[in-house]
Amino acid sequence: MDELIELLKEFDGIGQKAAKKMFFQIMTSKLKKQKLIEVIEKISNDYEICERCFFYKYKKLCSFCDSQIRDKNLICVVSDILNAEKILNSKFKGIIHVLNGEININKNVHPEKLKIEELFARINSEVEILLALNLTFEGEVTANYIATKLKDKAKNITRIARGIPLGGVLDYMDNETLEDAIKNRKIIKKG
Amino acid sequence: MDELIELLKEFDGIGQKAAKKMFFQIMTSKLKKQKLIEVIEKISNDYEICERCFFYKYKKLCSFCDSQIRDKNLICVVSDILNAEKILNSKFKGIIHVLNGEININKNVHPEKLKIEELFARINSEVEILLALNLTFEGEVTANYIATKLKDKAKNITRIARGIPLGGVLDYMDNETLEDAIKNRKIIKKG
Known part of the structure; x- marks a missing residue:
């Protein structure tokens, strides 16, 4: 079992807990297992890497x-x-x-x-x-x-411009970001 | 694509990011895809729920x-x-x-x-x-x-006994746990 879980964990984004949960779900539900296989086959058949832009x-x-x-x-x-x-x-x-x-x-x-x-x-x-x-x-x-x-x-x-993200709080910004945000300030009303 | 990602997310333990990462890995590597299918089939074939204890x-x-x-x-x-x-x-x-x-x-x-x-x-x-x-x-x-x-x-x-876990810091324990841990204190040297 540990070996199979290690194989699931080879997928980037799947940790120990997620791999174990997947394992038990595949084990307990033939339906879930079958749907997962179908999804994998669909991804593999319908999608491929663009050899020009790599999207x-x-x-x-x-x-x-x-x-x-x-x-x-x-x-x-x-x-x-x-x-x-x-x-x-x-x-x-x-x-x-x-x-x-x-x-x-x-x-x-x-x-x-x-x-x-x-x-x-x-x-x-x-x-x-x-x-x-x-x-x-x-x-x-x-x-x-x-x-x-x-x-x-x-x-x-x-x-792309460095600045303060939407909802960003000045307190928590590093100086470099803040200085760039000031340097790149936008005019909203011309005097 | 969003639909396939939603299907992957139906697995408890797989979130949005993990589902997308899985998607791209299945898409980009036929080998990884094939290995994943094999793991799923192995889980499904070799493991089942025990009808007595549900392990x-x-x-x-x-x-x-x-x-x-x-x-x-x-x-x-x-x-x-x-x-x-x-x-x-x-x-x-x-x-x-x-x-x-x-x-x-x-x-x-x-x-x-x-x-x-x-x-x-x-x-x-x-x-x-x-x-x-x-x-x-x-x-x-x-x-x-x-x-x-x-x-x-x-x-x-x-x-199972309530108490302070290994490495636990008293400061952060709730009162109920602390009181139980005191009540269930163990003798380590008898006077």
């Missing part, structure tokens, strides 16, 4: 690459598919490029392990790159790496 | 009921299989009865929904019942219900 295709179509209305000269770079989903559901009207991670030398994630070469292959002087990587140390390192390498090759390279 | 059987054998060395006159009552597992791995040498829940009137869990009748059917005047239900409101209600119903029918009815 996913549903029934052979990528919501970004195969869109007729999206601006193909504005590429938003994100670290994973979950982030790409967030962008898809936002007002952003360009296309996407999923890196499949962020540079992390400590964890042995070097640029070659990411889809960075594939990003560079998509760039030309007409293209604006929006670096929407996480505002963490690894995200910043990755954004800087790409920005340095792409210098002069893209039309524009931009980074 | 599980592995290849038709229950670790409690089919044990030759366990004391069949000492039945530990727990609320779920995870708790039964903890008892199995402890020094306890009796057998088990899994209720599949605790009485919770607010959530419409009445005694009839639990394996309480099945417990009563196992009792005779030789049997000691150890109520190892959670020390929560629902656990106490369930323990009291069983104790009242079984009065005079079992040889002994006991409840």
Whole structure:
């Protein structure tokens, strides 16, 4: 049993408790088990990775690459598919490029392990790159790496703005964020 | 996609994030998908619920009921299989009865929904019942219900002791626990 639970735990996002609960649910309900198998087969049959942007295709179509209305000269770079989903559901009207991670030398994630070469292959002087990587140390390192390498090759390279999130309390903000939020202040009424 | 994620979330223990992560892992790796299907089939084939104690059987054998060395006159009552597992791995040498829940009137869990009748059917005047239900409101209600119903029918009815857990800090203990821990104090050196 422990061995089977370990196998379930190999899935990122499934911890010890969740794996045990899944185990018992699969064991106790033939119906739940059958439905789970069907879901897995459906995912595996209907979805695949887009070989261009590394987002996913549903029934052979990528919501970004195969869109007729999206601006193909504005590429938003994100670290994973979950982030790409967030962008898809936002007002952003360009296309996407999923890196499949962020540079992390400590964890042995070097640029070659990411889809960075594939990003560079998509760039030309007409293209604006929006670096929407996480505002963490690894995200910043990755954004800087790409920005340095792409210098002069893209039309524009931009980074999502740092600021105070909706509902954010100044007390709890770090100074760098606060200073950026002040520097990037927006005029709401011109005197 | 949202529909498939909702189906994964029907599994207790799988939240929104975990379901999405599973989805993408199944989508991106045929190998992981195949291994998951195998694990599910193995669980479904090798494990089943024991119709006597409601713990599980592995290849038709229950670790409690089919044990030759366990004391069949000492039945530990727990609320779920995870708790039964903890008892199995402890020094306890009796057998088990899994209720599949605790009485919770607010959530419409009445005694009839639990394996309480099945417990009563196992009792005779030789049997000691150890109520190892959670020390929560629902656990106490369930323990009291069983104790009242079984009065005079079992040889002994006991409840796991309330006290301060290993590593527990007195500051953070509620008064009831502390008072019980004092009342149940153990002699470590007799004067």
